[in-house]
Amino acid sequence: MYDDENNMTDKVNTKTPLIGGSLSNRGGFGQGKRDYASISIRGSNDQTGASSSYIAESPITYGHGRDNGRKTSVLLPTEQLSLTWCDIEVTAPPPKRKWFKKQDPKTLLPKRILRRVSGYVEPGTLLAVMGASGAGKSTLMNVLTYRNRGNLTVEGHVMINGQPVGRSIASSSAYVQQEDLFFGNLRVREHLIFQALLRMDSHIPKKGRMERVEEVIRELGLSKCANTIIGNPARGIKGISGGEMKRLSFASEVLTNPPLMFCDEPTSGLDSFMAQSVVATLQHLAAQGRTILCTIHQPSSEVYAMFDRVLLMAEGRNAFLGSTSDALRHFSNIGHTCPTNYNPADFYIQKLAIEPGKEQQCREKVEKLCDAYDQSIFAKEVYDKMKPSESKGLLEDHNIKSRSPYKASWFAQFRAVMWRTYLDNSREPMIIRVRTVQTVIIALIIGLVFLQQPYDQDSIQNINGCLFLFITNMTFANLFAVIQVFPLELPVFLREHFNGMYRTDVYFICKNLVELPYQFIILPIVFTAITYWMVGLYPYFVNFCICAGILVLVCNVSVSFGYMISTFSPSVSVALAIAPPLIVPLLLFGGLFLNTSDIPVYFIWLQYISWFKYGYECLTVNQWQNIDDIECPANYSVPCITDGQTVLASLSFSADNFMMDIYLILVLLVVYRLIAYIGLVWRSQNK
Numbered sequence: 001m002y003d004d005e006n007n008m009t010d011k012v013n014t015k016t017p018l019i020g021g022s023l024s025n026r027g028g029f030g031q032g033k034r035d036y037a038s039i040s041i042r043g044s045n046d047q048t049g050a051s052s053s054y055i056a057e058s059p060i061t062y063g064h065g066r067d068n069g070r071k072t073s074v075l076l077p078t079e080q081l082s083l084t085w086c087d088i089e090v091t092a093p094p095p096k097r098k099w100f101k102k103q104d105p106k107t108l109l110p111k112r113i114l115r116r117v118s119g120y121v122e123p124g125t126l127l128a129v130m131g132a133s134g135a136g137k138s139t140l141m142n143v144l145t146y147r148n149r150g151n152l153t154v155e156g157h158v159m160i161n162g163q164p165v166g167r168s169i170a171s172s173s174a175y176v177q178q179e180d181l182f183f184g185n186l187r188v189r190e191h192l193i194f195q196a197l198l199r200m201d202s203h204i205p206k207k208g209r210m211e212r213v214e215e216v217i218r219e220l221g222l223s224k225c226a227n228t229i230i231g232n233p234a235r236g237i238k239g240i241s242g243g244e245m246k247r248l249s250f251a252s253e254v255l256t257n258p259p260l261m262f263c264d265e266p267t268s269g270l271d272s273f274m275a276q277s278v279v280a281t282l283q284h285l286a287a288q289g290r291t292i293l294c295t296i297h298q299p300s301s302e303v304y305a306m307f308d309r310v311l312l313m314a315e316g317r318n319a320f321l322g323s324t325s326d327a328l329r330h331f332s333n334i335g336h337t338c339p340t341n342y343n344p345a346d347f348y349i350q351k352l353a354i355e356p357g358k359e360q361q362c363r364e365k366v367e368k369l370c371d372a373y374d375q376s377i378f379a380k381e382v383y384d385k386m387k388p389s390e391s392k393g394l395l396e397d398h399n400i401k402s403r404s405p406y407k408a409s410w411f412a413q414f415r416a417v418m419w420r421t422y423l424d425n426s427r428e429p430m431i432i433r434v435r436t437v438q439t440v441i442i443a444l445i446i447g448l449v450f451l452q453q454p455y456d457q458d459s460i461q462n463i464n465g466c467l468f469l470f471i472t473n474m475t476f477a478n479l480f481a482v483i484q485v486f487p488l489e490l491p492v493f494l495r496e497h498f499n500g501m502y503r504t505d506v507y508f509i510c511k512n513l514v515e516l517p518y519q520f521i522i523l524p525i526v527f528t529a530i531t532y533w534m535v536g537l538y539p540y541f542v543n544f545c546i547c548a549g550i551l552v553l554v555c556n557v558s559v560s561f562g563y564m565i566s567t568f569s570p571s572v573s574v575a576l577a578i579a580p581p582l583i584v585p586l587l588l589f590g591g592l593f594l595n596t597s598d599i600p601v602y603f604i605w606l607q608y609i610s611w612f613k614y615g616y617e618c619l620t621v622n623q624w625q626n627i628d629d630i631e632c633p634a635n636y637s638v639p640c641i642t643d644g645q646t647v648l649a650s651l652s653f654s655a656d657n658f659m660m661d662i663y664l665i666l667v668l669l670v671v672y673r674l675i676a677y678i679g680l681v682w683r684s685q686n687k
């Protein structure tokens with residue numbers, strides 16, 4: 001319909017043409033499900049004369065087939081849903097009494113957040129939910145979408161086409177949240193293909209899904225940026241614009257053809273032009289027969305004019321629900337006429353806001369405005385629409401528990417997530433460029449500092465220090481690489497998992513498998529290849545391979561530890577803060593700084609969970625066990641260490657422990673990773 005933001009201006013100021021069906025065949029309230037696609041075709045052009053270009057342009061017949069030989073748009077929702085909410089009352093529990101502080105008894109009462117609010121939205125309608133901050137908009141959205149309810153007590157009914165609905169509302173609706181979360185290294189088209197593979201019904205063939213992706217790209221004006229990297233402004237990865245990102249969020253939801261959409265402040269953070277283009281997209285989607293609710297903060301008058309209806313909220317009550325033109329009429333009737341050339345949205349918010357310093361006065365005014373609405377014909381119209389529900393329960397839940405939340409099978413999820421993780425990793429600058437350069441530079445520095453050590457008394461300490469540095473470097477480089485990136489993608493994982501796209505185990509396995517070869521096998525080998533020969537360690541290829549193998553294991557156990565810290569940390573900064581205090585004790589008991597036989601008894605357990613100790617023992621055994629002759633100068637002041645076995649003995653290490661150390665590193669690798677996985681499951685269930 002529109003291909004880029006530049007040709008959007010002329011469209012956003014004019015009302016998007018409603019499809020004929022959505023005007024003339026609009027489903028009556030509570031009439032049950034109807035095939036919207038066939039309604040649209042019959043009603044288009046012929047009945048209204050309106051140009052239904054959305055349908056005419058659609059080349060694909062997938063989904064609903066043909067009607068009278070004409071192709072239907074894949075984007076039309078398959079059913080019409082009317083959403084009603086009736087007498088919603090939401091209460092927050094009273095705050096806990098503080099025993100050390102005298103508190104006003106009034107502040108210890110439960111807080112009423114929503115006070116018997118009712119409303120409805122019909123198919124083909126774009127409803128703006130507006131109100132001053134704290135009016136209860138987000139709480140209403142959370143009640144309707146059955147999300148983020150926390151400790152709130154909710155009473156009342158939410159109904160779809162007259163039937164009570166609860167948690168199962170998620171299966172027939174989409175929720176475009178305020179924050180756009182994407183894997184920023186993917187291209188727009190790739191992101192949509194991934195969404196299509198996991199969110200569309202499994203009976204739809206792959207070809208149909210790909211056609212659907214192309215259709216959605218065209219319809220949501222993403223053609224221009226379809227092959228552009230999405231980007232991540234927070235990490236400095238430049239990509240598509242804010243408006244395109246928001247439209248991509250809509251596109252991800254529209255793929256599944258939801259008849260009901262909720263949008264939380266879709267224009268926040270956008271300039272007025274972008275905001276207009278985003279609301280034009282919503283208007284377009286509503287015109288196709290969807291039911292759309294959208295919270296919005298201070299829209300410009302142009303954006304406000306694009307909404308069909310408005311719900312004004314104040315102090316947890318309805319101050320108005322009706323068409324945007326009726327809102328003006330209603331406020332004028334009750335003595336608050338919006339001045340000419342004044343933005344009506346600003347006018348309403350001003351009237352309904354609680355000004356600091358004048359709280360009591362404003363609250364009384366707001367109560368009067370809400371009472372006036374309750375007695376108006378507009379409120380009566382809302383109550384007339386309410387069908388008495390036979391259910392007395394709260395927001396009933398239908399058939400949600402028995403069904404798997406996932407559309408794709410385990411293997412389909414695995415394939416798609418592997419593909420996406422591979423794409424994301426292969427384009428991640430932190431992984432490819434930065435990690436490679438970092439590894440090579442550090443290896444060269446270590447190699448130059450310890451260049452070609454001779455086998456004499458002084459070099460024993462140098463070589464041991466160098467071997468310990470190998471372990472420390474492997475640990476810190478990989479641990480911090482994980483905790484700087486992994487927590488950042490967890491919110492995307494949590495949202496996608498919550499949306500029923502893939503299981504936690506699929507995500508975790510794919511992440512591990514994709515990252516393993518380059519980051520956690522090849523890079524440690526590159527590091528060893530540079531340093532081992534530069535330093536002049538035990539000069540046999542077998543020993544080089546053993547050293548590389550030990551460093552690969554150390555690298556992977558550090559990665560497990562990094563995953564573990566990341567899954568239990570709410571953010572990167574927390575993960576970065578808790579990593580050093582956890583690592584330093586393990587480092588201290590690694591065998592270099594403190595001889596393992598001298599560790600205080602109450603700290604002995606720390607050496608058992610320290611891969612530093614196991615790794616260091618293995619590396620020193622690999623280095624020293626076959627050396628029988630260490631040079632001893634004639635005038636050396638202290639007794640000489642003449643062979644490798646003595647070096648090992650001086651560190652309280654033994655060649656007999658070698659295999660056990662390897663097994664213990666493997667055990668730590670598995671245990672830390674398992675704990676990380678449990679943490680991930682815990683996070684995904686606590687969201």
Ligand SMILES: Nc1ncnc2c1ncn2[C@@H]1O[C@H](COP(=O)(O)OP(=O)(O)OP(=O)(O)O)[C@@H](O)[C@H]1O
Nearest residue numbers: 092111113131132133134135136137138139140150
């Ligand atoms: N779990 C809770 N416990 C206590 N009070 C709450 C809780 N959730 C919301 N509130 C309060 O309820 C009121 C309405 O909150 P809500 O977030 O719904 O407002 P809003 O209209 O979305 O505001 P904004 O536009 O600023 O996001 C606010 O005063 C808020 O502090």
